[in-house]
Amino acid sequence: MCVRYGLTAGEVATMANAQQGWGADLHVVRCEGWTRDMLFPDTDRLWIHPSIGIPRFETALLYGGTCLFEGTNLSEGRGTTFPFEMIGAPFIDAERLADEMNGLALPGVFFRPAYFKPSFSKHQGAFCRGVQLHVTDVRAVLPLETGVNLLYAIKRNYEQFSFLPPLREGSRPFIDLLGGDDLYRSERAAADVPGLLAGFREESRAFGGDQGAVPFVLMY
Numbered sequence: 769m770c771v772r773y774g775l776t777a778g779e780v781a782t783m784a785n786a787q788q789g790w791g792a793d794l795h796v797v798r799c800e801g802w803t804r805d806m807l808f809p810d811t812d813r814l815w816i817h818p819s820i821g822i823p824r825f826e827t828a829l830l831y832g833g834t835c836l837f838e839g840t841n842l843s844e845g846r847g848t849t850f851p852f853e854m855i856g857a858p859f860i861d862a863e864r865l866a867d868e869m870n871g872l873a874l875p876g877v878f879f880r881p882a883y884f885k886p887s888f889s890k891h892q893g894a895f896c897r898g899v900q901l902h903v904t905d906v907r908a909v910l911p912l913e914t915g916v917n918l919l920y921a922i923k924r925n926y927e928q929f930s931f932l933p934p935l936r937e938g939s940r941p942f943i944d945l946l947g948g949d950d951l952y953r954s955e956r957a958a959a960d961v962p963g964l965l966a967g968f969r970e971e972s973r974a975f976g977g978d979q980g981a982v983p984f985v986l987m988y
Contacts, residue, residue, distance in 0.1 A: 770972050771832045771912050774804075807906055821851045826903045830877075833915020834901065836952065839943025841930045842922065843896050847886030854882050855918060856898020857891060859928040866899050868921055876909030878902045879918075913965050919952070920961045 778796035845854035862881035
């Protein structure tokens with residue numbers, strides 16, 4: 769499954785039922801008035817946050833990429849009013865990181881230097897420096913590419929950066945659970961971020977073709 773797979777809950781259930789051969793007596797209720805090119809603001813519905821960590825639509829939009837920081841020693845913004853939109857740690861140079869990320873000219877996002885103290889979770893009560901991600905174009909932003917570029921920019925520039933160890937003996941590091949394997953911890957990925965992202969794009973295109981997704985749905 770792609771990180772952003774571009775399917776409704778009913779489509780995921782139908783796909784899984786067919787691919788896994790479960791043979792469940794599945795009935796999907798169609799949603800009226802919805803088309804695949806719509807984003808949540810287009811529905812004119814009230815945003816009800818699905819999690820305390822996803823208070824806004826923009827949070828949900830970025831989450832597919834910034835959730836990777838849950839597997840690192842950086843704060844992913846939990847304990848602030850902008851979880852998954854604010855990334856940082858005490859050892860980060862906020863201005864430098866913001867300048868480097870904005871220099872990449874990633875579509876649909878702007879990085880602002882940010883300073884914050886998480887009220888809970890990682891670095892609780894510590895003065896953190898980092899960036900706040902501002903979505904400037906909800907249809908252009910590529911959350912996973914944004915998160916991956918930010919992750920490796922920090923890993924490349926700060927020797928204090930680390931992936932978190934497994935929570936329990938015998939379990940896998942959290943970043944491996946988020947990514948599905950140990951790819952993000954590999955030297956190959958760190959050495960060739962453009963190549964890593966190109967591979968993601970190709971896999972996404974193949975998945976979209978298999979599922980008959982419209983061109984709008986680029987899942988990476």
